[in-house]
Amino acid sequence: MPAFEYRALDGSGRRTTGLITAESETAARRQLRQQQLAPLAVRRTDARAGSPAAARAPGSWRGLVGPRDLSTRELMLVTRQLSALVDAGMPVEESLALVGRQLEKHSMRRILMAVRARVTEGKRLADAMAAEPGSFPPVYRALIAAGEASGGLGLVLSRLADHLEAEQAVSNKVVGALVYPAVLAVVALGVVTMLMLLVVPRIAEQFTGLGVTLPVLTRAMIAISNGLATGWPWILAILAGASLAFGYAFRQPGFRRLFDAHVVRLPLIGPFFRQVEAAAFARTMSILITSGAVLPDALRAAGRASSNHAFREMVAVVVRDIESGRGLSDALTRGGWIPSLVVYMVAAGERSGRLGEMFGRAADQLGQDIDNSITIGLSLLEPGIILVLGTMVVLIVLSILLPILQLNTLVLG
Template sequence: MAVYQYSGRDRKGEKRSGKLKAADQKEAMAKLREQGIAVLSLEELTSFLYKEIEIKKKRVKPQDFVMYIRQFSTLIQAGISIVEATQILAKQSDNKLLKQALLKVEEKLREGRSFTQAVAEHPKIFPPIFVHLVRAGEVGGNMDDILDRLAVYFEKQYETRNKVKAALTYPIFIGIVSIIVLIFLLTTVVPTFSTMFASLGAELPIVTKMVLTASQFFVTWWWALLLIAGTIVGGLWYFIKKMDGQYYLDYFVLKLPMIGMILRKSVLARMTRTLSSLYASSVPILQSMSIIENVVGNEVYVRALQEVKTSLEKGQSMTKPLQKHWAFPPMVVQMIATGEKTGAMETVLGKVADFYEADVSIATEKLKALLEPVLITFLAGVVGVIVASIALPMFSMFESIQ
């Protein structure tokens, strides 16, 4: 949001001046007109004092975009024009990035541009599948149906992604808590007892010796551990970004027990749902494959889909490259082959997407149910070993006193 300084006259003819925030000059003028002020001058304040300090967001949050699609679809189905619907949603949007984009889209629409042309100028806000499907809706005259299909598509994508995130967040959280508790005990609690045990000169249990050694190592060499951790993180970043390591990282994650299975099912659900929507809107298959490459979010599947695209360009079957790839279960390959033979690819892919979306939901619940007691037991075990290493020598001391 920019800050504008204005001067003008109100309805009584009295001079008015001040400052207000607006996305652009057009919105600032509109706000002043609503207040009954005839603008004489309007100037944007460009000094850093008037700039909003915020972290720039490259993309709109998924939940905000899902809400926009559903509201947009509802307004169009109610008979409201695209221009008016865009104006309404721009005014009521709480997401600044989306709001600014919609205001610019509205401006282009009033200039005579098509909706597809307007949204295509904001690729970070409106993904390729959105642009291609609304183009199909404009050409086919069924924009309301297309928007409803898009709303369902993004809602399902958002729901599936959230379930996977929820399943993976819990073990990561417990792992981080375990590390923090372990470091706190070894660097703060254990050294206190270490001094006391050293002054007694008594023989300590093996567990206590191991914990005291680990504590001393942490206290003495903490800077080296941080340096090693930073080096590992930096090395992984360089490997992933500069040496094509993303493929090997994705391959490793997909091969993990249980978690890898959930991620594979999630990618397959996203891929088949996207392809089904594109088929339903008569988007050319080669364009569809290019869109899906940007949607799957996994380099292993991206490379497999590139092989499929090459096969299609040669006029060959879509299923042959999939049959050779380990990441595609036989059921998916057989269903796609059936869709190719019968010409009912949209329906077949939709059924596959429904199956995997439901399967992801069940698998994530099972994973959480299994991991919860395991992780809690692990955390309790870590703390228990350290507490026991401190308690055992103290019990020996009490027994010797008695």
């Protein structure tokens, strides 16, 4: 039965929104009136699916009901619940309806009910999800299609939920590893800025008019302090302009490709990002191959799942090598991204016929390596930031003490 989203007035004149299932729009309006609601607008949930113009239009229905796409965490929650229900033998349509009714966010319920409406009309689950590409990525839909074709949809949903949980865990670790150093760096920069703007100018006033030549370090600090005091609007404007320009360029495919390629070549963080991409690739390949996907198709889907454009290009080269007759382990070695241990495990999987299992083990090993890298990086980054902050504070203090020592020397002399 199709699902409809509505805006209506209740008995006290307050506006309310929600979802309702009915045979038609007329039947939906009739049900709302039976619930003592006066319908203002009733529209089928998938009436505007795939319409970019409608999504961008000011005041459109999409803007009124909130964000359209599911986040990774929300998709993980939905997948886990669907997995449990489908494994218990419940039909897909009923599972979608039950999960949709239990969701708290209206936008999430609307997406699930729209998918359910398409399934009710006779579409396969993967095809029904294709109308919501922002919520259900291509790799996700490919795995759902493989599960439907093999009759093991519940197992595939369970593996997908595990995959999403592992990805979310890695993402949380990376973000958590970057948050603390970033906060520490901001605090350090704030402390130094306050010293330069509040302390150094007052000290400089004390030495003005004494007729002595100040030390080079003191003159440099005073010049920097004066520059910050008079030029801070320009500094903020330049930083804001640079941020906007970088954000615009980052959305351009050419610049993004060059940026991604250079980031992974940086001395310290480059190997870490290569580990993260390789772990996600191995985990995705494990699920795809175990679900019965053909190797070239699995590689293409895993490549599309990556957010790094340079990594996508590497996977595309690997696919061409595979289709020309080269072995997977040899093709991955030529790509240069995948760690040697993973390549050896892939080669063992090719020989034993357990490629999906070996990709899974490789993903687990890379996950442990990522944890170790984060631990080591944090243990080195924190004292490094403290050392830089201490050096800057020492320079400021010396710029204040040196003139005092110089004056004492002149007085005593």
